[in-house]
Amino acid sequence: MDIGIVGLGLMGGSLGLDFRALGHRVLGVSRRSQTWQRALERGAIDAGSTDLGILSSSEVVFLCPPLGQMVSLARQIIPHLNANAILTDIGSVKGAIVPPLEQLWPHYVGGHPMAGTAETGIEAAQHHLFANCPYVLTPTERTNPADVETLATLITSLGSRLYRTTPETHDLAVAWISHLPVMVSSALILACANGGDRDIYELAQDLASSGFRDTSRVGGGNPELGQMMAQFNQGALLGCLKTYRRSLEDLILQIEAEAWDDLRDRLAMAQRERRQFDLD
Incomplete structure (x- = not known):
């Protein structure tokens, strides 16, 4: 052919x-x-x-x-x-x-x-x-x-x-597992870079290992591709980002309230849910 x-x-x-x-x-x-x-x-x-x-x-x-x-x-x-x-x-x-x-x-x-x-x-x-x-x-x-x-x-x-x-179902699914991770990973990198104390940031760079490497990888990718994801899948991505923001706010509230048992339960739920993804 x-x-x-x-x-x-x-x-x-x-x-x-x-x-x-x-x-x-x-x-x-x-x-x-x-x-x-x-x-x-x-x-x-x-x-x-x-x-x-x-x-x-x-x-x-x-x-x-x-x-x-x-x-x-x-x-x-x-x-x-x-x-x-x-x-x-x-x-x-x-x-x-x-x-x-x-x-x-x-x-x-x-x-x-x-x-x-x-x-x-x-x-x-x-x-x-x-x-x-x-x-x-x-x-x-x-x-x-x-x-x-x-x-x-x-x-x-x-x-x-x-x-x-369908095209619509595809876009909703990839917003969760592809486009949202790019934005979350980018936000992580930028938050670290703008934390306020340069000496601590430089030490963090020296100490960074597998955890930061894995969670920051897609945020350090092609900026043009990330922009295109957001521009052409705006509606689905915004919905995912807003849900993610609510999830972050829940974690903040539990830590502020020192609700350690609730936090552990929430992290255990995340652990269980991750096993549902075919990542191995």
């Missing part, structure tokens, strides 16, 4: 590496010629260009730009697609992306691979990035079922765990 990938960073490059390893022909497009040339050297694509015309033979095209560029880039791509080509994206928000894209192209299917690292760019691309990770498809009533099945086959061949849900 000829597979087009537009945007050859971590995600697009990793898709290319895996699809080529599975025997597909991968055609890559990037804004800069240096990027697709490096992707070619790394074995992530069979051919590349800055010209969207290279996609004309593609049977499936993966859109891998930042969220804010998704719709405008799709408009540029569509004149170069063959009539039956499937168009999909990897955006982490679907409610703001799916409606305009499915109006632009009858063979569009929304998608979101729940994988990644803190690194970016083609040099960060790696084999098996998507193995054992969730990959969500978000078909609607307008989506062609045959297109969904074609994509499902490709995705499961990557070793991903396939899920199907």
Whole structure:
């Protein structure tokens, strides 16, 4: 199968590496010629260009730009697609992306691979990035079922765990487990940095270990990605942040009241609830 990938960073490059390893022909497009040339050297694509015309033979095209560029880039791509080509994206928000894209192209299917690292760019691309990770498809009533099945086959061949849900349900779920943690983690880092005493802050930096590393990791990630999460999933994220704020206020009240038994019970509840998540 000829597979087009537009945007050859971590995600697009990793898709290319895996699809080529599975025997597909991968055609890559990037804004800069240096990027697709490096992707070619790394074995992530069979051919590349800055010209969207290279996609004309593609049977499936993966859109891998930042969220804010998704719709405008799709408009540029569509004149170069063959009539039956499937168009999909990897955006982490679907409610703001799916409606305009499915109006632009009858063979569009929304998608979101729940994988990644803190690194970016083609040099960060790696084999098996998507193995054992969730990959969500978000078909609607307008989506062609045959297109969904074609994509499902490709995705499961990557070793991903396939899920199907609506764009709205997807956005609510990822607001809790992806977008909220970015904001909470960022707030933790900023609170430490603005605590008031520079000497204590510098000592804290020296003492920081696994607890701070784990809870601060996503807050130290790509600022543009965090902004896009908030901008395009504003309603769901605000709801999560307000619920989180109430949870923090409850903890503050228990500590102020020295309600240690209640605090222990609350922490025990958190311990039990965490076991419900498939994190191992």
